[in-house]
Amino acid sequence: MTGLVIGSGVDVPGEPVTLDARRFNRHTFWCGQSGSGKTYALGVVLEQLLLHTELPMVILDPNADFVRLPEAREDASAAEAARLAELDIRVLRSSGDSPGDSSGSSGDGSGKSPAGRLRARYVDLTPASKAALLQLDPIADAEEYNVLLRAEVRAENFDSAGALAAFRQSSDPGEVRLSYRMENLQVLEWDLWSRGAGSVVDVIDQRPRATVMDLGGFTHPAESKVAALAVLEHLWTRREDRKPILIVIDEAHNICPPDPQTDVERALTRQLVQIAAEGRKFGLWLLLSTQRPNKIHPNVLSQCDNLGLMRVNSPRDLKELAGVFGFAGEDQIRRSASFAQGQALFAGGFLSEPTFVQMGRRITEESGGDVGVPLRGGR
Incomplete structure (x- = not known):
């Protein structure tokens, strides 16, 4: 049709x-x-x-x-x-399980992450996107930006606390500065990250x-x-x-x-x-x-x-x-x-x-409708 x-x-x-x-x-x-x-x-x-x-x-x-x-x-x-x-419709939410997740x-x-959770992997982002997230300029922050380009971290073994600790203890000044930036911005603490689970x-x-x-x-x-x-x-x-x-x-x-x-x-x-x-x-x-x-x-x-x-x-x-x-x-x-x-x-x-x-008419339930004005006397 x-x-x-x-x-x-x-x-x-x-x-x-x-x-x-x-x-x-x-x-x-x-x-x-x-x-x-x-x-x-x-x-x-x-x-x-x-x-x-x-x-x-x-x-x-x-x-x-x-x-x-x-x-x-x-x-x-x-x-x-x-x-x-019959349709495979997945609903992924920022917190909690989604009642609409039909899958x-x-x-x-892997079964590692709860059904219906909206999560992404930090390590899946391109270096340019990671730099945007960390407010890094390739020229003004050349050393820290270069650390991002050189870092090779696999999703299954990425641990934010471990990564920060490793950078902090590094002899590379760029890695040390990057660790401070990550910690100060707190981006690795976001609920968005899947932390090794599904994305x-x-x-x-x-x-x-x-x-x-x-x-x-x-x-x-x-x-x-x-x-x-x-x-x-x-x-x-x-x-x-x-x-x-x-x-x-x-x-x-x-x-x-x-x-x-x-x-x-x-x-x-x-x-x-x-x-x-x-x-x-x-x-x-x-x-x-x-x-x-x-x-x-x-x-x-x-x-x-x-x-x-x-x-x-x-x-x-x-x-x-x-x-x-x-x-x-x-x-x-x-x-x-x-x-x-x-x-x-x-x-x-x-x-x-x-x-x-x-x-025409909807055949599925609509969410997010307008909030009504409360009236006196239950009217």
Whole structure:
């Protein structure tokens, strides 16, 4: 099945609207302001991809909106629920076991790490990413940077306390200085590190249909970004395998902002710019969701060939969208300012012409909904 039914026509009520699943081999930009129904609607599309294609996906989920993706709603049809139950959907969380992890495995086949934990290996990062994590400049911190380049540590025997002790006792001044930097920044104490056990990249290499990375809940604000960097870097390193995967990034402005501020943010943005520019031919396809186009790095935004647009009121944002996505008319894009919740404009390669859609129902449970206003007297 190549047609994914995502809803019905706004201008032709009751007429099903389908997206061509084959055209998700292009980068997609998904945009809508708060309250437009953007996350719910994105779930509709992801569900259809899960049910009607074999395309694996990894979902970077900062607000735990998709952690219940393995769970069918009570009003889902028996066929939909049965199909969903067959799918290998892994949910990895920053702490605790995930109720949505349908695999029951550690992700590395070793049984060493608890099921459902989002963990990465420090030693799997490239030297450049480790340097970004440790705020090292290759020129200003030449000796310490060189220690990173020369270090050969295997994942199965890496021990942070032992590494610090060995560097501290070394006769090499660069290693001693690096030990102080590691200890002062406390990066080796993060909960993110698997410490010799399974890593999120092991899970992804097993090719489940979906891997949901719940990026919220880490103690240090950089941990979620490093988790994303570890995955994107790994996928790019393995790009010659040419195994297709859809990389879904919700609240994408947290991952590829136009003006990254920290070394880790700059490394993450560089990697995404590279994937946006060159990843398509290797089967690395992006689906980026955010509230405003100017919150995404322009070199990533400009590579998107599909558009899903929900309500956007800002004239400045509408003008920018019309300039970037010329395959949708300016009048059509401007109409999004009057959309009701759940209405969207779809344009680009995955349908024959720009189309206004009333999004269909979800078949999986949604998480992360709005918090209601408490009323007096239980009303």
